[in-house]
Amino acid sequence: MDNFYDMIIIGGGVIGSAVARELARYQIKIAVLEKNLDVCYETSGRNSAVVHGGFAYDEGSLKARFCVEGNREMEAAAKELDFAFLRCGKVLVGNTPEDMEQLKKTMIQGEKNGSRGLRLVDEAELHRLVPAVVGKFAMFSPASGILDPFEFTVALAENACQNGVRYYFDHEVRAIERESGGYKITTRPEGAGETPSGPEGGEVFRCRWIVNAAGLNCGEISHMLGIKGYRVIGSKGDYLILDKKTGPLLPMPVYPVPSNTYMGIHVTNTTSGNVTVGPNAELVTDFAYYGVPRENMDYLAESASRLWPHIRKEDYIRNYSGILPKWVDENGKIQDFKIEIREELAPRAVNLVGMESPGLTSAIPIGRYVAGMILERESFPENKTFNPLRKGIPHFQNAGEQERQALIAADPDYGELICRCEQVTKAEILRAIRNPLGVSTLSGIKVRTRAMMGRCQGGYCQMRIAKLLQEERGLRKAEILHNRTGSRLFFGSIREEAGHENT
Numbered sequence: 001m002d003n004f005y006d007m008i009i010i011g012g013g014v015i016g017s018a019v020a021r022e023l024a025r026y027q028i029k030i031a032v033l034e035k036n037l038d039v040c041y042e043t044s045g046r047n048s049a050v051v052h053g054g055f056a057y058d059e060g061s062l063k064a065r066f067c068v069e070g071n072r073e074m075e076a077a078a079k080e081l082d083f084a085f086l087r088c089g090k091v092l093v094g095n096t097p098e099d100m101e102q103l104k105k106t107m108i109q110g111e112k113n114g115s116r117g118l119r120l121v122d123e124a125e126l127h128r129l130v131p132a133v134v135g136k137f138a139m140f141s142p143a144s145g146i147l148d149p150f151e152f153t154v155a156l157a158e159n160a161c162q163n164g165v166r167y168y169f170d171h172e173v174r175a176i177e178r179e180s181g182g183y184k185i186t187t188r189p190e191g192a193g194e195t196p197s198g199p200e201g202g203e204v205f206r207c208r209w210i211v212n213a214a215g216l217n218c219g220e221i222s223h224m225l226g227i228k229g230y231r232v233i234g235s236k237g238d239y240l241i242l243d244k245k246t247g248p249l250l251p252m253p254v255y256p257v258p259s260n261t262y263m264g265i266h267v268t269n270t271t272s273g274n275v276t277v278g279p280n281a282e283l284v285t286d287f288a289y290y291g292v293p294r295e296n297m298d299y300l301a302e303s304a305s306r307l308w309p310h311i312r313k314e315d316y317i318r319n320y321s322g323i324l325p326k327w328v329d330e331n332g333k334i335q336d337f338k339i340e341i342r343e344e345l346a347p348r349a350v351n352l353v354g355m356e357s358p359g360l361t362s363a364i365p366i367g368r369y370v371a372g373m374i375l376e377r378e379s380f381p382e383n384k385t386f387n388p389l390r391k392g393i394p395h396f397q398n399a400g401e402q403e404r405q406a407l408i409a410a411d412p413d414y415g416e417l418i419c420r421c422e423q424v425t426k427a428e429i430l431r432a433i434r435n436p437l438g439v440s441t442l443s444g445i446k447v448r449t450r451a452m453m454g455r456c457q458g459g460y461c462q463m464r465i466a467k468l469l470q471e472e473r474g475l476r477k478a479e480i481l482h483n484r485t486g487s488r489l490f491f492g493s494i495r496e497e498a499g500h501e502n503t
């Protein structure tokens with residue numbers, strides 16, 4: 001039976017992909033069902049991209065444990081999987097006696113959690129660390145860092161895939177039924193309307209184990225598994241992205257003093273040299289709306305300018321937002337990560353609920369933990385051919401002169417620039433188009449190469465990339481999608497030319 005798997009992971013974000021990679025170390029037939037057309041479309045590609053130190057979470061919580069573990073092993077992971085990670089440190093900046101009290105509490109909690117090297121710094125040292133910041137003192141966390149969340153997620157997914165995991169995109173899980181020895185899962189493609197799923201409208205999969213890594217839809221999938229009653233609320237955070245010229249003014253993320261539930265609007269340096277500003281925190285019920293209203297942009301700029309007064313409208317490149325899935329109790333109190341197997345309700349199903357921040361930092365240890373829960377209950381032989389190493393696309397922009405010459409000598413397509421703003425070459429675009437996961441959207445190429453992420457946002461290169469995509473994949477123009485089903489770039493032709501295919 002083709003669609004039978006030992007294990008099906010629902011959700012191909014950073015956590016589903018980390019779980020998939022970890023399980024690929026064993027001889028297990030694994031599939032990931034993902035409703036979007038790529039691995040980074042939801043929360044894993046919509047966050048602050050900070051590798052947290054682990055001081056902000058309650059002592060003894062899974063959040064604290066996995067965050068500290070994930071933080072410690074990030075260099076090793078970045079080396080194995082070839083993604084950008086920078087252990088640049090981070091400061092939490094205060095001004096008042098109350099701020100100082102809160103920072104001291106945070107520091108004590110952090111030390112108990114195992115965060116390394118935390119210390120309070122005075123104004124002079126704060127300005128040595130981040131000259132352009134405004135504040136009287138700070139808590140400095142040298143172990144905090146930043147990564148590229150797209151590269152990280154893609155790297156985990158590609159490595160899982162190279163080790164035998166099969167990714168199915170455009171497969172939204174619509175129903176789960178228990179059957180003897182396992183589960184029957186029915187999916188449907190996005191935009192299929194409300195046609196009944198099943199052989200007519202969707203595809204059927206069978207498996208013995210299920211992992212619910214559905215992020216914002218974790219409550220819905222829990223419910224389908226028969227585990228009812230989880231209350232998951234959405235907290236939406238908006239961001240601004242600033243031009244790279246602001247990057248040199250910010251060597252590390254600058255945060256305000258946190259409250260117990262919210263880290264506050266911060267400014268964050270990125271591995272690509274831009275700066276992000278955000279997020280606010282707005283409770284939302286619509287988990288699919290990612291727009292950023294103008295007043296929110298103004299609010300972000302105004303709030304963050306109190307910490308770092310270098311935010312100017314002419315430096316705005318674009319905005320984005322992300323939604324945190326927070327599991328809350330009946331009083332609305334935010335809960336820890338929930339990772340469970342409810343033998344009585346859904347045996348052989350690992351249910352992950354409320355995987356909010358620090359889920360990015362924690363993804364690899366979460367993957368190990370989930371694999372451990374499964375292996376405690378069923379043993380699988382080791383996959384002797386598992387290869388933990390994955391090579392990303394060498395980026396022309398990051399290469400030194402000699403390295404650039406070597407890249408061009410090995411592949412002349414490295415000599416042709418396609419995206420001028422981010423200096424992305426034809427060779428990188430072609431490698432991204434030939435990605436092992438088979439993703440074929442423009443945004444898939446964007447997150448793998450940074451083409452279209454620069455100042456002109458694709459004004460110069462988008463059509464060239466669309467053409468390469470068409471040629472390489474043998475697509476018709478009408479089949480080129482921006483990011484989701486239906487997000488077509490071309491809808492028709494202005495004039496028909498003999499011998500040219502226009503739509």
Ligand SMILES: Cc1cc2nc3c(=O)[nH]c(=O)nc-3n(C[C@H](O)[C@H](O)[C@H](O)COP(=O)(O)OP(=O)(O)OC[C@H]3O[C@@H](n4cnc5c(N)ncnc54)[C@H](O)[C@@H]3O)c2cc1C
Pocket residue numbers: 010011012013014015016017033034035036039040041042043044045046047048049050051052171172173174213214215216217236237238279321322323324355356357358359360361362
């Ligand atoms: C504003 C914000 C800031 C953050 N900042 C940080 C930070 O600085 N550091 C940090 O460590 N963490 C941060 N996080 C948290 C981190 O981004 C998340 O914890 C992490 O990305 C969660 O990963 P995930 O794989 O569970 O979720 P997702 O990336 O959402 O993946 C879940 C996947 O499941 C798919 N899916 C859902 N339902 C179905 C279905 N029915 N069928 C098939 N597929 C389905 C979705 O399409 C999605 O791709 C932040 C989050 C937000 C929103």
